[in-house]
Amino acid sequence: EVQLVESGGGLVQPGGSLRLSCAASGFTFSSYAMSWVRQAPGKGLEWVSGISSGGSSTTYADSVKGRFTVSRDNAQNTLYLQINSLKPEDTAVYYCTKCPGSTVVVEIDLYDYWGQGTQVTVSS
Numbered sequence: 285e286v287q288l289v290e291s292g293g294g295l296v297q298p299g300g301s302l303r304l305s306c307a308a309s310g311f312t313f314s315s316y317a318m319s320w321v322r323q324a325p326g327k328g329l330e331w332v333s334g335i336s337s338g339g340s341s342t343t344y345a346d347s348v349k350g351r352f353t354v355s356r357d358n359a360q361n362t363l364y365l366q367i368n369s370l371k372p373e374d375t376a377v378y379y380c381t382k383c384p385g386s387t388v389v390v391e392i393d394l395y396d397y398w399g400q401g402t403q404v405t406v407s408s
Contacts, residue, residue: 286310286397288380293402300370300406306363306380306399314338314358317383320365321392322376323401332378333365334388343388348374370406377401 292304306318319334333344333354342354353366363380381395
């Protein structure tokens with residue numbers, strides 16, 4: 285059974301940082317690209333970032349470029365998202381998702397597995 289379990293969310297002040305983690309199990313983690321998707325209160329799903337299966341290729345939404353860094357540890361079956369310079373508009377539930385293949389796809393409808401999400405709230 286595929287499982288994706290996010291952690292690391294919380295309440296942080298503007299300008300602060302967080303590191304989200306996603307523990308993966310039930311599939312060959314190193315064979316699949318992974319992505320992060322977020323949903324702000326009252327809004328739709330937004331693709332945030334993706335990383336290829338081997339970790340050599342990363343991509344970011346323009347809204348987070350330069351502030352977010354995606355990485356992975358294939359030995360530990362874990363995906364990470366380092367979030368710096370947080371803004372109130374980054375407040376959202378952040379989901380870890382599995383891409384259908386080894387390269388990142390940004391079409392959210394193609395993701396076949398999702399975690400339960402972790403809440404990030406940016407507020408003073």
